Amino acid sequence: MADIHKHEPAEGGGERSELEIFRRQWDLYRKIIDNDYFHGADVYPVLNRYLKEEIQGPFRFLDLACGDASGIVGTLKGTQITHYHGVDLSLPALELAERQLQVLPCATKLEHADFTDAVKGQAHAPDVAWFGLSLHHIATPGKRDLMCDIRKLIAAEGAFVIYEPTLRDNEDLLAYLDRFDTLARSTWTACTPEELDMALEHVRSCDLPETGSDWIRLGREAGFSKGEELLRAPTDLFRMFAYRV
Numbered sequence: 221m222a223d224i225h226k227h228e229p230a231e232g233g234g235e236r237s238e239l240e241i242f243r244r245q246w247d248l249y250r251k252i253i254d255n256d257y258f259h260g261a262d263v264y265p266v267l268n269r270y271l272k273e274e275i276q277g278p279f280r281f282l283d284l285a286c287g288d289a290s291g292i293v294g295t296l297k298g299t300q301i302t303h304y305h306g307v308d309l310s311l312p313a314l315e316l317a318e319r320q321l322q323v324l325p326c327a328t329k330l331e332h333a334d335f336t337d338a339v340k341g342q343a344h345a346p347d348v349a350w351f352g353l354s355l356h357h358i359a360t361p362g363k364r365d366l367m368c369d370i371r372k373l374i375a376a377e378g379a380f381v382i383y384e385p386t387l388r389d390n391e392d393l394l395a396y397l398d399r400f401d402t403l404a405r406s407t408w409t410a411c412t413p414e415e416l417d418m419a420l421e422h423v424r425s426c427d428l429p430e431t432g433s434d435w436i437r438l439g440r441e442a443g444f445s446k447g448e449e450l451l452r453a454p455t456d457l458f459r460m461f462a463y464r465v
């Protein structure tokens with residue numbers, strides 16, 4: 221079973237409010253995932269194929285902002301994974317991840333940390349680092365710095381793969397957010413109006429997507445030798461990119 225490397229909360233009572241916020245937000249996140257509004261059914265088979273076809277031999281896997289690891293676990297089964305390392309700021313999510321990871325036939329580690337800190341000074345270089353729907357919360361210079369740290373961390377012959385909100389070329393953030401809003405309100409039928417408002421408020425206040433060209437450019441500026449688009453979600457709101465060391 222994975223050992224969770226915990227960081228103590230700064231003040232008393234922090235854990236309880238964290239748990240309350242987590243429950244409210246996570247129930248909605250689960251509803252969105254379970255109804256495949258973020259297209260995990262398309263994403264995970266492509267990642268599984270990439271790991272089998274493009275990564276030579278056994279590999280160590282770093283899952284940045286792993287959440288409850290529910291989607292990634294099935295993707296990693298049947299690959300040559302030798303070590304899984306998940307990082308997340310949410311302890312409740314890591315506790316759920318701990319249970320999910322029991323099916324993996326390899327050593328696992330869960331770390332309660334900010335991913336920007338976790339990528340610095342790791343004792344073992346991962347062969348593959350993965351970001352699912354979390355890198356887009358950071359502004360462009362911060363994304364570049366983080367990708368630079370990830371590039372330095374990954375082993376030779378390794379890869380960095382992301383699945384993130386992506387603007388169409390020539391689309392600005394406001395147009396993207398309006399497109400997201402219109403699409404979600406017409407197709408996320410499993411959500412109540414209150415849940416839709418909560419989800420879309422989060423997207424409007426937190427999401428900082430890049431254009432496809434800029435995601436590729438950021439990889440180049442971070443020192444990766446090659447970046448390619450692996451998948452475009454049917455809604456054209458999200459894309460997957462792979463970068464090689």
Ligand SMILES: C[S@@+](CC[C@H](N)C(=O)[O-])C[C@H]1O[C@@H](n2cnc3c(N)ncnc32)[C@H](O)[C@@H]1O
Binds near residue numbers: 286
């Ligand atoms: C949208 S969920 C994605 C979870 C998972 N990667 C997936 O694809 O299902 C975002 C996750 O990022 C975590 N998170 C947000 N900011 C973080 C940070 N700075 N460091 C570590 N985890 C972070 C949250 O706790 C949450 O579990």
